[in-house]
Amino acid sequence: MTTWQWLIGLTGVMSIWVIPPAWADAVEHDGNSPISEIPGLRDLEASATTVDEWVSQVQAQESIPTSVQIIDVRVDPVETGIEIVLETTGELEAPSPSTVGNALIAEMTNAVLALPEGSEFQQANPADGIALVSVTQLPNNRVRVAITGTAAPPTANLSVESQALRLSVVPGIAQAADAEDALQVVITGEQQDGYIVDEATTATRTDTPLRDIPQSIQVIPRQVLEDQQVIRLEDALRNVSGISPGDNFGGTRDQFFIRGFQQFNIFRDGFRDERIVFQETANIERIEVLKGPASVLFGSLEPGGIINIIPERPLSEPRYAFDMQLGNFGLVRPQLDFTGPLNRDGTIRYRLNALYERGAGFRDFDQNIQRFFVAPVLSWDISDHTNVLFEFEYLYDERPFDRGLVAIGDEVADIPRERILGEPGDFLENTAYSLGYILEHRFNQDWRIRNAFRFSSSETLDLKADSDSLDEETGILSRTFASNDDIRHLFDAQLAVIGSFATGPMNHDIAVGVDYYRNYSQGTNRSLPAGETPSLDIFDPDYEIIPQPELEDLTVLARDSSSGIDVFGVYLQDLISITDNLKLLLGGRFDFADQESVFNNSLSTRYDEAFNPRVGIVYQPIEPLSLYASFSRSFAPNFGTTSDGETLEPERGTQYEIGARAEFLEGRLLANLALYDLTKVNIADVDPNDPTATFYVAIGEQRSRGIELDVAGEVLPGLNLIASYAYTDAEITKGTFGIPDGNRPANVPEHSGSFWATYEIQQGNLQGLGFGLGLFVAGERQGDNQNTFELPGYVRTDAAIYYRRNNWRASLNVRNLFDVNYYEGIEYGRVTVKPGAPFTILGSISVEF
Known part of the structure; x- marks a missing residue:
């Protein structure tokens, strides 16, 4: 079989691949119900074996409701704080808010942000005690509302209408005891969405905004790796200026030139990795590349830069x-x-x-x-x-x-x-x-x-x-x-x-x-x-x-x-x-x-x-x-x-x-x-x-x-x-x-x-x-x-x-x-x-x- 025949065949297979409705129902999980409620394979509806069954399943898929569009976002000052109004083309499901640091997060499913000005809304300092309101489109038809307080996370009451979602937001007040209780340290992998990351740890060993770093640094987020189907690190680093492949020892390891100088170290989460291997990309969240000498924080290192996975x-x-x-x-x-x-x-x-x-x-x-x-x-x-x-x-x-x-x-x-x-x-x-x-x-x-x-x-x-x-x-x-x-x-x-x-x-x-x-x-x-x-x-x-x-x-x-x-x-x-x-x-x-x-x-x-x-x-x-x-x-x-x-x-x-x-x-x-x-x-x-x-x-x-x-x-x-x-x-x-x-x-x-x-x-x-x-x-x-x-x-x-x-x-x-x-x-x-x-x-x- 020729390469083009292989390509056409695989494309054809993908184009008719259909998920059974029972499978789609099985994998919907609200994050609150116990995982044991997810049915096993024996509980799922079998795939179609006849034309009639296939047509029936396709019709069932087409009956799934379309996503609700959010067509406008307003932030109005009120006596107690602010009111955020999301105008929609239909009724949204009420989200369950959560707090992360000083931010109140509400995430809507089956929703699409369709604003005239783009797929993101931001308003800084809308009221005392509130630093930022942002509404962002996420993958898989999800929309996130994030309300960041200056001293403590805000609180909000939600009301769902036929064509709107209202959030009445009250700024949080950081009391001494509350502040001490709020110091929870959690090392989790908050997923990055999109092609832009505005913070990095490699340049300062702290989460520092890129705009505050006096040195060239580029970040390759997970979304780029998925879209390009990256398997080898060298395929990911093609997206960064000034990097070229180096001595890969008979095609068995990663090594690169940065700004004209060969680098002998790859870092993983700030640790040098000298195992002389092809780095695995399956568990990479992002790749940060700091250009130029980085010895001030990472010790002995070649001057071209540092690749930190x-x-x-x-x-x-x-x-x-x-x-x-x-x-x-x-x-x-x-x-x-x-x-x-x-x-x-x-x-x-x-x-x-x-x-x-x-x-x-x-x-x-x-x-x-x-x-x-x-x-x-x-x-x-x-x-x-x-x-x-x-x-x-x-x-x-x-x-x-x-x-x-x-x-x-x-x-x-x-x-x-x-x-x-x-x-x-x-x-x-x-x-x-x-x-x-x-x-x-x-x-x-x-x-x-x-x-x-x-x-x-x-x-x-x-x-x-x-x-x-x-x-x-x-x-x-x-x-x-x-x-x-x-x-x-x-x-x-x-x-x-x-x-x-x-x-x-x-x-x-x-x-x-x-x-x-x-x-x-x-x-x-x-x-x-x-x-x-x-x-x-x-x-x-x-x-x-x-x-x-x-x-x-x-x-x-x-x-x-x-x-x-x-x-x-x-x-x-x-x-x-x-x-x-x-x-x-x-x-x-x-x-x-x-x-x-x-x-x-x-x-x-x-x-x-x-x-x-x-x-x-x-x-x-x-x-x-x-x-x-x-x-x-x-x-x-x-x-x-x-x-x-x-x-x-x-x-x-x-x-x-x-x-x-x-x-x-x-x-x-x-x-x-x-x-x-x-x-x-x-x-x-x-x-x-x-x-x-x-x-x-x-x-x-x-x-x-x-x-x-x-x-x-x-x-x-x-x-x-x-x-x-x-x-x-x-x-x-x-x-x-x-x-x-x-x-x-x-x-x-x-x-x-x-x-x-x-x-x-x-x-x-x-x-x-x-x-x-x-x-x-x-x-x-x-x-x-x-x-x-x-x-x-x-x-x-x-x-x-x-x-x-x-x-x-x-x-x-x-x-x-x-x-x-x-x-x-x-x-x-x-x-x-x-x-x-x-x-x-x-x-x-x-x-x-």
């Missing part, structure tokens, strides 16, 4: 979601997401994410991918003031080890992108897990303490015919059968006190903390003796000339190493509100790093100390516009060793940045423009004379200057977009080991960008039908730091169509719609070019109840 947290209401993704190249990916309370008063909540993935990839021989992931989380409100969250993740991943293609002359060799240049049995197996806790106690309204710990571990084993060098005249590629067998353990402990106070007219939001982490790794690299691995003709390959060797056959020990590093840090940060529209961010951190490594019985030690400051200022001439400038520095001990067994000098970075962040369309659209100058010294790069990519050399200095633009939000009701552009002027200003001054670093395009937009029909018989279109662009890139060959630029087009109805969603996504032949990047040198995937189709069906 925020995982999903337990919810206070029961929710059960199933999702099945199917695609070409053999992809099968079922997953589940269960959450809710475990006891009657809701003080103990859980969340469970699990998935299984099987596939073959687009490369030759249908090499198998097997992946299993499970992540239980438990949240316990010990008291109104104290919460502890326990979390665990387990991941097993086995996939082909594939170095990719090779270069001839100044370009990539003209061979099929499906062709592997290793052997059909090459593989990498990774078993990884992590466990930890987050304990938080709130002393009062202004001060809290947070203690957290995480232990993570990974064990990896690979066996492959690694590419060594290519005879470019004959096309004969020399190779070596080799294996890495490694373990890695990471201990990460954090303690922070966060609070706010005033000194005269100025307000201070302060964070002071200490943290400690220990990274220990141990492993070997073994290979067959020289000359025993058969070479390969890249134009006419002949595989399996000899059987793949057993591990005991690899008798040449190239590496027997262990390394450990202990880093202790202490930091202080103060966000000072000098006036309402002028803010100053001051921060500093001391790091103490003790490093020891043993390489083939040769001991090497280092001890380093570093101070890393950050200074930033934000000026807001008008409320929707923030202008900022900042200076920051970074420090990172080098884990790389030279061929002589010596540890490299620490890497250090310095950045100057100015920028502007603006809100448009009454806050529904957010744009960030940044200009930066970033310099890094003592950069670790793979030794070009080492075909095993085991040893490193230090590039003297690299500088990156650029302009970045990121835009995200809702342009019109139902029309969402996220887009980016980056101009990156990266240059090796002081080269060493045969790298001339002035060369461009590998994998970094001068121009790159992205555009993704979706439109969902808001009314009528086709309500819930949506379409998506995306363009992902990368300019020409150097293939190595020696600049001996070049990767061509490309434009990749993606598309999507989906249908959302009540509690289910069906979608069909196409990546590389026009089957463009492109290259993602290189790992190291001329024999590790990573080809991009061809036309790829991905369908999914999800149900939630």
Whole structure:
């Protein structure tokens, strides 16, 4: 069957898929009745088996009442407070209000916000004691009314009329005793809706509005991941300016360049994750990307930026979601997401994410991918003031080890992108897990303490015919059968006190903390003796000339190493509100790093100390516009060793940045423009004379200057977009080991960008039908730091169509719609070019109840 036949067939199946009425009734749950009232499968009406039964079920579905439209919102002052009037086209069901912090929340089901000015209403300071009234459209035909008090949550009386809903709101008064009782600490995963998030934790380790952060930061919310059907982290990060793929070690791990510098750490909820794996996206709530040095809060770190994954947290209401993704190249990916309370008063909540993935990839021989992931989380409100969250993740991943293609002359060799240049049995197996806790106690309204710990571990084993060098005249590629067998353990402990106070007219939001982490790794690299691995003709390959060797056959020990590093840090940060529209961010951190490594019985030690400051200022001439400038520095001990067994000098970075962040369309659209100058010294790069990519050399200095633009939000009701552009002027200003001054670093395009937009029909018989279109662009890139060959630029087009109805969603996504032949990047040198995937189709069906 051809790809297009497969596409047409799957589309046809989706177009006639019908949920039985009994199933729809079964999954409607008001959140108050016990879960035991949900019927089992034996209680559900069977699917249609005849034409008459099918027609009957379709008619039953059509008889479901349409959503009530909210056509106007008024906020009228009254003697006791305010009255909010929602004018409707029919009668709404009376919602059950709840309070979250100082906000009173009322959520209507089977409702659509159809206002002349858009799909959101906001009015600030309508009365004394009330800071904000907002009415927002949510997915699945839900509308939320949020009334935020200045000192305490308001109270409201509701009355439902035939064509209106009235809320008589009285401001709350915070008494001393009431304020103490209201300090409930709850770590829950409040779901983000839409394409815009206006707060982030990565820049300051507190929930800080983006408009108050003097540094470029982008947030990819869950809705974008769902609309694009993101499976790999690299697919999500295409939406952020200035990021390009890095060395993914034979297609087995995540690694990226940010602002021209390779990043070796991915963070999860503020913890560094060095398990050397593909990060799982099934339990991601959002992804925050802070550009530039972040050592002031996170310690040793490369200067390009930080990628911080925020995982999903337990919810206070029961929710059960199933999702099945199917695609070409053999992809099968079922997953589940269960959450809710475990006891009657809701003080103990859980969340469970699990998935299984099987596939073959687009490369030759249908090499198998097997992946299993499970992540239980438990949240316990010990008291109104104290919460502890326990979390665990387990991941097993086995996939082909594939170095990719090779270069001839100044370009990539003209061979099929499906062709592997290793052997059909090459593989990498990774078993990884992590466990930890987050304990938080709130002393009062202004001060809290947070203690957290995480232990993570990974064990990896690979066996492959690694590419060594290519005879470019004959096309004969020399190779070596080799294996890495490694373990890695990471201990990460954090303690922070966060609070706010005033000194005269100025307000201070302060964070002071200490943290400690220990990274220990141990492993070997073994290979067959020289000359025993058969070479390969890249134009006419002949595989399996000899059987793949057993591990005991690899008798040449190239590496027997262990390394450990202990880093202790202490930091202080103060966000000072000098006036309402002028803010100053001051921060500093001391790091103490003790490093020891043993390489083939040769001991090497280092001890380093570093101070890393950050200074930033934000000026807001008008409320929707923030202008900022900042200076920051970074420090990172080098884990790389030279061929002589010596540890490299620490890497250090310095950045100057100015920028502007603006809100448009009454806050529904957010744009960030940044200009930066970033310099890094003592950069670790793979030794070009080492075909095993085991040893490193230090590039003297690299500088990156650029302009970045990121835009995200809702342009019109139902029309969402996220887009980016980056101009990156990266240059090796002081080269060493045969790298001339002035060369461009590998994998970094001068121009790159992205555009993704979706439109969902808001009314009528086709309500819930949506379409998506995306363009992902990368300019020409150097293939190595020696600049001996070049990767061509490309434009990749993606598309999507989906249908959302009540509690289910069906979608069909196409990546590389026009089957463009492109290259993602290189790992190291001329024999590790990573080809991009061809036309790829991905369908999914999800149900939630």
